[in-house]
Amino acid sequence: MTDVSQNTTGAFARLDFGAITKDLLVTLFLGLVIFGTTVGFKTKTSVGGLTIETHMVTAAILIAIIVGGRLVLWMTLWSRPAGQSKSIIPDGVKTALSSKMGLLGKYFGPIMLVFAVMFPFLPTTDRYLLDLGILVLTYVMLGWGLNIVVGLAGLLDLGYVAFYAIGAYSYALLAHYFGFSFWVCLPLAGILAAFWGLILGFPVLRLRGDYLAIVTLAFGEIIRVVLLNWYQFTGGPDGLSGIPRPTFFGLAFKRGEGNFADYFGLEYSTIHRIMFLYFLILILALITNFVTKRLRGLPIGRSWEALREDEIACRSLGLNTTTIKLTAFATGAMFAGFAGSFFATRQGFISPESFTFIESALILAIVVLGGLGSQMGVVIASIAMIGGFEIFREAEQFRMLIFGLSMVLIMVWRPRGLISTREPTIFLKEKKGVSSDMVAQGEGH
Amino acid sequence: MTNSNDTVLLSIEHLSMRFGGLLAVNDLSFDVKHGDITALIGPNGAGKTTVFNCITGFYKPTVGRVTAHHEDGSKHLLERMDDFKIPQVAKVVRTFQNIRLFGGMTVLENLMVGQHHPLMEASKFSIGGIFGIKGYRDAEKEAMEIAEYWMEKTGLTERADDAAADLPYGEQRMLEIARAMCTGPKLLCLDEPAAGLNPRESDVLNKLLLFIRKERDTGILLIEHDMNVVMGISDHIVVLDYGEKIADGTPEEIRNDQKVIAAYLGVEDDEVDEAEEIIEATSAGSADKGAS
Numbered sequence: 001m002t003d004v005s006q007n008t009t010g011a012f013a014r015l016d017f018g019a020i021t022k023d024l025l026v027t028l029f030l031g032l033v034i035f036g037t038t039v040g041f042k043t044k045t046s047v048g049g050l051t052i053e054t055h056m057v058t059a060a061i062l063i064a065i066i067v068g069g070r071l072v073l074w075m076t077l078w079s080r081p082a083g084q085s086k087s088i089i090p091d092g093v094k095t096a097l098s099s100k101m102g103l104l105g106k107y108f109g110p111i112m113l114v115f116a117v118m119f120p121f122l123p124t125t126d127r128y129l130l131d132l133g134i135l136v137l138t139y140v141m142l143g144w145g146l147n148i149v150v151g152l153a154g155l156l157d158l159g160y161v162a163f164y165a166i167g168a169y170s171y172a173l174l175a176h177y178f179g180f181s182f183w184v185c186l187p188l189a190g191i192l193a194a195f196w197g198l199i200l201g202f203p204v205l206r207l208r209g210d211y212l213a214i215v216t217l218a219f220g221e222i223i224r225v226v227l228l229n230w231y232q233f234t235g236g237p238d239g240l241s242g243i244p245r246p247t248f249f250g251l252a253f254k255r256g257e258g259n260f261a262d263y264f265g266l267e268y269s270t271i272h273r274i275m276f277l278y279f280l281i282l283i284l285a286l287i288t289n290f291v292t293k294r295l296r297g298l299p300i301g302r303s304w305e306a307l308r309e310d311e312i313a314c315r316s317l318g319l320n321t322t323t324i325k326l327t328a329f330a331t332g333a334m335f336a337g338f339a340g341s342f343f344a345t346r347q348g349f350i351s352p353e354s355f356t357f358i359e360s361a362l363i364l365a366i367v368v369l370g371g372l373g374s375q376m377g378v379v380i381a382s383i384a385m386i387g388g389f390e391i392f393r394e395a396e397q398f399r400m401l402i403f404g405l406s407m408v409l410i411m412v413w414r415p416r417g418l419i420s421t422r423e424p425t426i427f428l429k430e431k432k433g434v435s436s437d438m439v440a441q442g443e444g445h
Numbered sequence: 446m447t448n449s450n451d452t453v454l455l456s457i458e459h460l461s462m463r464f465g466g467l468l469a470v471n472d473l474s475f476d477v478k479h480g481d482i483t484a485l486i487g488p489n490g491a492g493k494t495t496v497f498n499c500i501t502g503f504y505k506p507t508v509g510r511v512t513a514h515h516e517d518g519s520k521h522l523l524e525r526m527d528d529f530k531i532p533q534v535a536k537v538v539r540t541f542q543n544i545r546l547f548g549g550m551t552v553l554e555n556l557m558v559g560q561h562h563p564l565m566e567a568s569k570f571s572i573g574g575i576f577g578i579k580g581y582r583d584a585e586k587e588a589m590e591i592a593e594y595w596m597e598k599t600g601l602t603e604r605a606d607d608a609a610a611d612l613p614y615g616e617q618r619m620l621e622i623a624r625a626m627c628t629g630p631k632l633l634c635l636d637e638p639a640a641g642l643n644p645r646e647s648d649v650l651n652k653l654l655l656f657i658r659k660e661r662d663t664g665i666l667l668i669e670h671d672m673n674v675v676m677g678i679s680d681h682i683v684v685l686d687y688g689e690k691i692a693d694g695t696p697e698e699i700r701n702d703q704k705v706i707a708a709y710l711g712v713e714d715d716e717v718d719e720a721e722e723i724i725e726a727t728s729a730g731s732a733d734k735g736a737s
Binding site: 430 | 541545549551557561564565568571574606609624
């Protein structure tokens with residue numbers, strides 16, 4: 001008992017009342033500016049024009065809450081002696097937690113994979129959740145593709161959606177004009193997108209930093225504007241509809257004889273097609289992950305990372321930086337092309353409106369939030385961003401606000417993304433993660 | 446000491462480099478012999494690093510020719526070659542005055558990047574590598590052995606799995622040399638390898654450079670300010686001052702060269718007095734003329 005009281009008096013003795021008063025006055029001022037104007041006054045439509053209503057009491061209560069809250073924080077958390085750990089969680093719990101987290105990190109990937117495979121069969125999964133799962137996986141795949149360019153090679157690409165659009169339009173147009181099936185178009189879409197990746201790569205070879213970002217941004221817009229205005233070929237703003245659905249080894253997902261449900265003796269249900277699409281994008285995403293992981297361990301992947309770390313050192317060791325940049329752009333674009341043709345077959349209708357800059361920004365946000373170069377980070381960030389978007393669908397007006405605020409908070413908490421530790425590609429004795437403050441961020445950051 | 450093989454490895458002929466109005470290197474010619482350690486010295490701003498940048502393709506010289514001669518008789522004109530081809534084709538590789546490592550990659554990874562070309566070839570445009578073909582796995586094993594060999598020689602084996610940026614300064618210098626050696630060069634160009642090393646570390650560096658020359662059959666061209674290193678290990682010294690070669694010879698010859706002493710220490714007091722007297726005399730003369 002005496003111990004506790006001594007502690008409290010000790011804590012109070014350490015309080016610097018001058019500083020606290022100053023801080024509280026600043027808080028009061030900011031509170032007055034923010035709540036006094038936004039909550040205190042409200043315009044109201046009445047007969048004869050707008051009138052102003054005052055809500056001073058509500059504003060005063062809000063200001064009192066924040067000033068009081070800060071005072072409480074000063075007296076409790078912030079009055080600890082400087083030497084003492086600032087965290088509220090005891091150190092013992094912390095180490096136990098971090099070791100558990102390490103274990104979790106090891107099994108997180110396989111657990112997620114098992115969950116992803118089981119997901120369509122869970123009793124709670126309905127059509128809506130399955131559609132959401134497809135959307136999340138599409139963004140996971142796009143994030144993994146962009147991760148090659150931004151995370152590994154360190155080239156900031158703000159126009160990544162252009163390759164997604166090229167993939168989608170490749171399939172739609174090839175199906176429209178030549179009647180090619182999805183399975184023929186899928187590799188073609190990837191190749192075409194990779195080809196356009198090379199085309200973008202050439203002009204930006206000499207660019208660095210902000211200039212690189214701006215040119216890629218312009219490239220994304222050029223593709224969208226061309227799709228929008230080449231009415232005779234692409235259908236312009238009307239888009240392309242009637243894009244053929246994929247088949248399961250030639251078995252269509254339709255009612256009637258000789259189709260998927262009939263062949264396997266199942267009762268026809270529209271969910272079969274959705275499930276098939278879910279597994280299709282899951283496999284495509286896993287291929288992306290597998291190939292990226294393999295490439296990272298190959299000389300080409302190492303040269304991408306070396307380029308991010310130091311371009312001049314690369315050249316001094318005989319690495320051709322032109323080829324390195326072009327292969328990074330082309331490989332990243334190829335996966336976007338695959339994802340794009342999947343998008344086209346899933347929607348059945350595409351228009352340039354689906355490929356605006358905000359899509360590029362969203363994919364880039366997923367990569368940055370997840371941690372540049374981290375495969376698992378992209379998965380977590382995709383689930384958080386796309387899932388989060390859906391959760392706040394109700395709060396339509398505040399959705400972007402909540403979204404922006406949570407991103408700011410996460411970036412303050414983890415400035416280098418959720419998973420920022422770099423995993424070495426090869427090791428002699430023991431694999432040690434490389435701390436993010438040693439890893440360079442490359443061009444344009 | 447020179448090896449029995451006394452042929453020229455790198456010849457620089459009439460090299461000049463001009464940056465606008467500044468002539469950084471003026472008509473420089475010298476040879477680097479096979480199996481020699483050649484040192485390029487000179488006061489600050491003498492143009493040593495510019496010469497290096499011309500040799501390794503980072504600058505294109507205004508005038509002059511830089512030729513690498515290989516034992517098989519082939520010649521490579523470095524001033525016409527793209528910078529990234531110089532290490533690969535002409536087998537001339539460099540390090541930097543301010544260390545340039547791949548900081549976020551481990552020591553071993555840095556050494557693997559140094560062996561990019563043989564590995565790239567074995568991975569069959571990466572397609573074979575993705576499917577894990579045997580040829581690639583063998584090449585990777587071989588590359589690991591080379592990396593381990595150089596880690597052992599530079600004392601980095603213990604730090605193999607640590608990030609390069611995490612190493613102390615001296616070990617970073619060693620890693621940069623090891624990485625350059627992993628490319629399998631004929632000529633190793635070192636830009637101030639002993640800068641920032643303590644006496645013990647620079648002693649280890651000396652031993653490593655002597656080892657490279659003797660056992661690896663690699664010529665070394667180095668820029669250095671540390672006279673302990675320069676006089677201790679070089680076979681041949683070239684002295685630059687204001688972009689021009691002022692001396693070229695063995696350490697013994699350089700030590701006694703009046704021009705070199707003048708460039709480094711300035712001229713002696715009585716010479717300065719003499720010069721001042723002459724200046725005074727002429728100015729007094731002109732003043733007299735003006736008065737009359």
